Amino acid sequence: MKKEFIRGRGAQHNSFNKFEKFHSEWRDDFLEYCLEHGELADSNKTSYIPVHPKTIVNKVTSPDVGMSFSMNPYQGCEHGCIYCYARNTHEFWGYSAGLDFERKVLIKENAPELLEEKIRSRTWKAETIVLSGNTDCYQPAEKHYRITRACLEVFLKYRHPVGIITKNAMVLRDLDLLKELNSFGLVGVHISVTSLREETRRLLEPRTATIARRLQTIKVLSENRIPVNAMLAPLIPGINSHELMSLAKAVSDHGALSFAFTVVRLNGAIGLLFTDWIRRAMPDRADKVLSQIESCHGGQLSDSRFGIRNKGEGPLAKNLHMVARIAKQKYFKGRKFPELNKELHRSYKDGQLRLF
Secondary structure, eight states: OOOOOTOOOOOOOOOOOOOOOOOOOOHHHHHHHHHHOOOOOOOOOEEEEEEEEEOOOEEEEOSSSSEEEEEEEESSOOOOOTTTTTGGGGGGSSSOOSSSHHEEEETTHHHHHHHHHOOOOOOOOOOOOTTTTSSSSSSHHHHHOOOOHHHHHHHHHHHEEEEEEEEEEGGGGHHHHHHHHHTTEEEEEEEOOOOOOHHHHHSTTTSSHHHHHHHHHHHHHHHOOOEEEEOOOOOTTTTTGGGHHHHHHHHHTTTTEEEOOOOOOOOOOOOHHHHHHHHHHHHTHHHHHHHHHHHHHTTTOOOOOTTTTTTOOHHHHHHHHHHHHHHHHOOOTTOOOOOOOOSSGGGTSSSOOOOO
């Protein structure tokens, strides 16, 4: 039986959780029964699950990631990007990296309090904390829970530098806080733009903001002098890698100060999820895309080698890096994403300026 494509979701099934002894799967006869009787095998609704972790700020030890500390108000992400490396982390919580990652979103309700406790610690020295190194801090849940906004208020109160990574135009809701943070040199925003084609965006990132809204977000932030770096990532051979030059021009035209990119790698459970997805979503090019991804990672879909895993290797990856160099020279000459201010926080550790 041919399984129906689940629209509005990236993953098309729940992958096996390597930490769990048992797993479940849908049998074809069950799906046939549901189809014949007009019943839904699955409601496909998103569940929001409150959790209360003991810590919220994570030290990033990977040399391939341009950040030292990150925090994630939400675990799991309704955006549903099929390539997302963060899917694997959902297994630590007892869920699947597949549909569970998109449909069971954990809400860290005490994140602002934990953040405040951390940056007020006597031993803490200001380093940029990035929202979010894992899942999007402006995913749909933020509209209701407003945890990201509460965290930004904490950063402002203590004059602490913060970076933001998102592909959601909802970041503009907090433009008032961003402008005030930026007046002290405390914020930089990284907007993810992976394609200029809406058809590609809808398949790769089903519940994200449209490309037009993301470019407009870059423009509005830039017009308000808030530094923006564009994340043209990941580049997937055969899907969006050919757009690198046009993507660079588009984000430059809208005011971005810089851009960065990675070559897609399908680590952990993502390899099987992506393979299943592309054979359903793009069956005509599935073999070609998978083969080209492998060619960038030593014949494998994944790569765990530091210094290489995000850059890729081989002719295709080498060509992308060459195009990126040309794009930076052509569209970003004289522009530079600034270092954030780490000097103010020490004087504001108790929430107000120390005079002595």
